[in-house]
Amino acid sequence: MSFSVDLRHRFPGFALDVAFDVPSPGVTVLFGPSGAGKSTVIAAVAGLLAATDCRIAVGDAVLANTGAGIWLPPERRRVGLVFQDARLFPHMSVTGNLMFGFRRTAARRIGFDEVVDLLGIRPLLARRPHTLSGGERQRVAIGRALLAQPRLLLMDEPLASLDAALKAEILPYLARLKATLDLPVLYVTHSLDEMLQLADSVVLLEAGAVRAAGPVTEIAARADLPLAAREDAAAVLSCTVAAHEPARQLTRLAWGPATLWVAQADLPIGSAVRLRIPAREVILARTDVGAFAGALSLHNVLPGTVKGIAGHPARRAALVEVAVGGASLLSRVTPDAVARLGLAPGAPVAALIKSMSIEILDGAPLRAR
Amino acid sequence: MALRAVGYGLPLAVLMAWVLARCRFPGRSVLNALVHLPLVLPPVVTGWLLLILFGVRGPVGALLYDWFGVRLVFTTAGAALACGVMVFPVMVRSVRLSLEAADPGLEQAARTLGAGRIDRFFNVTLPLASPGVLVGAIVAYATALGEFGAVITFAANIPGQTQTLPLAIYAALQAPGGESRAAELSLVAFALALVGLLAGEWASRRLNAWFGR
Numbered sequence: 001m002s003f004s005v006d007l008r009h010r011f012p013g014f015a016l017d018v019a020f021d022v023p024s025p026g027v028t029v030l031f032g033p034s035g036a037g038k039s040t041v042i043a044a045v046a047g048l049l050a051a052t053d054c055r056i057a058v059g060d061a062v063l064a065n066t067g068a069g070i071w072l073p074p075e076r077r078r079v080g081l082v083f084q085d086a087r088l089f090p091h092m093s094v095t096g097n098l099m100f101g102f103r104r105t106a107a108r109r110i111g112f113d114e115v116v117d118l119l120g121i122r123p124l125l126a127r128r129p130h131t132l133s134g135g136e137r138q139r140v141a142i143g144r145a146l147l148a149q150p151r152l153l154l155m156d157e158p159l160a161s162l163d164a165a166l167k168a169e170i171l172p173y174l175a176r177l178k179a180t181l182d183l184p185v186l187y188v189t190h191s192l193d194e195m196l197q198l199a200d201s202v203v204l205l206e207a208g209a210v211r212a213a214g215p216v217t218e219i220a221a222r223a224d225l226p227l228a229a230r231e232d233a234a235a236v237l238s239c240t241v242a243a244h245e246p247a248r249q250l251t252r253l254a255w256g257p258a259t260l261w262v263a264q265a266d267l268p269i270g271s272a273v274r275l276r277i278p279a280r281e282v283i284l285a286r287t288d289v290g291a292f293a294g295a296l297s298l299h300n301v302l303p304g305t306v307k308g309i310a311g312h313p314a315r316r317a318a319l320v321e322v323a324v325g326g327a328s329l330l331s332r333v334t335p336d337a338v339a340r341l342g343l344a345p346g347a348p349v350a351a352l353i354k355s356m357s358i359e360i361l362d363g364a365p366l367r368a369r
Numbered sequence: 370m371a372l373r374a375v376g377y378g379l380p381l382a383v384l385m386a387w388v389l390a391r392c393r394f395p396g397r398s399v400l401n402a403l404v405h406l407p408l409v410l411p412p413v414v415t416g417w418l419l420l421i422l423f424g425v426r427g428p429v430g431a432l433l434y435d436w437f438g439v440r441l442v443f444t445t446a447g448a449a450l451a452c453g454v455m456v457f458p459v460m461v462r463s464v465r466l467s468l469e470a471a472d473p474g475l476e477q478a479a480r481t482l483g484a485g486r487i488d489r490f491f492n493v494t495l496p497l498a499s500p501g502v503l504v505g506a507i508v509a510y511a512t513a514l515g516e517f518g519a520v521i522t523f524a525a526n527i528p529g530q531t532q533t534l535p536l537a538i539y540a541a542l543q544a545p546g547g548e549s550r551a552a553e554l555s556l557v558a559f560a561l562a563l564v565g566l567l568a569g570e571w572a573s574r575r576l577n578a579w580f581g582r
Contacts, residue, residue, distance in 0.1 A: 046481050047480075047481075048481070074480040075480045075482075075483050076483075077481075080481065081478070081481040083474065087472075087478040089475060089478075089479075089493060090475075090497070091496040091497060100479070104483035104484060105483055128579075128581065130580070130581020148481075148482045
């Protein structure tokens with residue numbers, strides 16, 4: 001089952017024209033700057049906005065097809081929507097809110113207790129919405145949407161109105177949700193951090209059009225996309241835990257055919273992990289550096305080839321995408337380094353990564369497409 | 370009588386307020402003006418219009434009398450009707466204000482959770498607007514008790530049947546030596562008005578606190 005959107009809509013002074021597929025289950029992040037049209041897409045998929053011309057289908061259920069005169073109203077779409085501002089009903093308790101959608105549907109795929117435990121909201125059940133913290137409110141809102149037994153979950157910047165501490169509090173719940181639920185999720189955000197932590201695939205929106213779409217591992221590392229030019233640009237890697245070496249306090253990860261060493265992590269062998277490697281932390285070298293590897297403090301020397309190079313004049317930097325095995329890394333170096341090493345697409349190169357620069361993103365392994 | 374005026378009038382007022390607050394259609398401002406007319410029109414004129422419409426020979430009154438044997442003129446029911454019409458704008462206004470203050474985002478949320486139009490109205494919109502509905506009802510009740518012009522024109526001044534407080538006060542003043550009786554009744558009117566206003570205020574504050582507003 002997958003979820004597809006093909007949507008055109010005109011506002012005064014703004015035209016939206018997007019088409020993309022969302023694999024299911026999995027989290028697809030709709031990423032883009034404010035005004036790119038992210039919320040319009042969400043509103044149209046939920047049915048709250050009547051788009052001029054659109055086709056939206058989840059599996060074999062067609063939610064809208066303006067060409068064929070189909071337009072299901074929101075109340076009949078079974079599309080869960082988590083708003084940025086939670087929108088809990090103030091005249092009901094937390095339980096009342098959770099049960100609102102549950103009582104209005106016959107489907108019973110997702111159970112009340114399951115959701116309550118997954119989101120850790122059991123202690124809140126008798127409380128009233130205005131007594132909850134922002135993070136608690138958002139968790140209840142997610143539970144409420146899930147209990148309406150949606151075939152698709154939309155999340156419209158669910159963490160945008162929360163401060164960093166609360167975000168950090170909710171992210172693990174989202175990661176757990178993602179691992180447990182068999183449901184396509186479309187997640188809107190303009191936070192690169194959230195995208196790298198949660199996305200399986202990414203749809204990059206820019207000025208009402210799709211700039212790029214694909215697996216997060218691919219999109220995050222592409223040198224030619226605006227993501228790579230950000231200060232916090234990073235590649236996301238999908239690895240499995242291969243072995244622990246307690247004597248050296250290291251953990252060995254298998255990344256396709258390559259091996260990565262990181263500081264020892266408390267993860268079971270065989271478990272899938274998601275890594276973030278910031279572009280500014282990746283050193284590039286000529287491939288013969290391998291001979292000196294024993295003399296370096298770092299553990300990870302990965303031979304690969306240059307896949308693409310993009311200049312970033314404002315930062316006096318160059319962004320280099322390096323293909324290692326079938327996957328990609330992103331490195332930010334000086335233009336001088338590019339010239340000195342003679343880097344060009346296709347050139348062999350080694351990527352050097354300190355173990356300490358590799359961040360294991362907790363609990364949200366990537367799903368294979 | 371005032372209870373009947375409010376009891377029958379309130380659901381209609383809620384409906385009217387919803388129509389005025391949420392629906393956009395040609396003639397909306399005309400409808401709005403019509404609803405508010407009794408507030409501005411001399412009450413005697415309203416009463417007289419009711420007499421024309423609902424009199425035993427009036428277009429509506431004749432139907433009611435012939436089909437159901439209901440006679441409104443000079444009866445308690447008629448007084449309730451007159452009061453209801455007079456306080457209708459008070460209720461509509463109060464309900465409409467609170468409907469407009471209710472967050473439409475919550476209705477959107479209800480829609481995505483599978484609630485249809487009527488479901489949404491009774492389970493989300495109306496509870497959210499309940500402070501306004503309550504205040505409207507209480508103030509309307511207090512106002513209905515004090516209705517004078519429309520009632521005396523349409524339903525006359527029959528003690529125990531169509532006599533409202535001010536009518537009783539007026540009657541007392543007309544009778545020789547009725548000043549003390551009038552003063553007593555005035556005091557009652559004063560107390561009722563004050564209690565009505567305070568109760569409305571208190572109830573809406575309690576409800577809003579309950580919603581965390």
